[in-house]
Amino acid sequence: MATVLIGHALEEYASGYRVESMLSVTNLGSHYCAVTTTLTLMQEKCPAYVELLQTDLFNDMMSAGPEIVPAQTYNYNTLNNFASQPKQPLAAEEADMDINNQTAAQDEQEGDIEDGHDDSIDNHEQLNN
Numbered sequence: 001m002a003t004v005l006i007g008h009a010l011e012e013y014a015s016g017y018r019v020e021s022m023l024s025v026t027n028l029g030s031h032y033c034a035v036t037t038t039l040t041l042m043q044e045k046c047p048a049y050v051e052l053l054q055t056d057l058f059n060d061m062m063s064a065g066p067e068i069v070p071a072q073t074y075n076y077n078t079l080n081n082f083a084s085q086p087k088q089p090l091a092a093e094e095a096d097m098d099i100n101n102q103t104a105a106q107d108e109q110e111g112d113i114e115d116g117h118d119d120s121i122d123n124h125e126q127l128n129n
Contacts, residue, residue, distance in 0.1 A: 004031045 008028060012018055021027055043050050 001032065003035050004028050007031060 005023075005028075008021065008023065008031075012021055
């Protein structure tokens with residue numbers, strides 16, 4: 001995932017100017033799939049090389065020196081509380097849902113009118129009774 005996020009940041013500045021791009025499944029999903037597929041294929045087709053790469057990287061990182069960059073700390077209770085909350089749709093998802101709901105409502109109304117029946121008349125009569 002880190003590779004995909006770094007790639008995303010680089011793409012935003014690839015032209016020499018910042019071209020803002022949203023972090024989303026739509027924008028990054030295919031990149032993430034490509035990275036995971038590549039790593040899976042490498043693990044299957046050349047496991048000795050992957051093991052060497054992982055071992056060398058681990059050894060290099062562990063011998064780099066004592067906390068050159070200190071570990072970040074967070075309010076872990078707040079993070080756990082946030083993770084336990086129901087997922088709220090993103091603005092883009094809400095817009096998609098609104099469009100889908102409007103389209104479905106229009107389709108239903110058009111279907112009723114084509115059938116010679118208009119629900120809005122029934123709703124008006126129910127409100128007056």
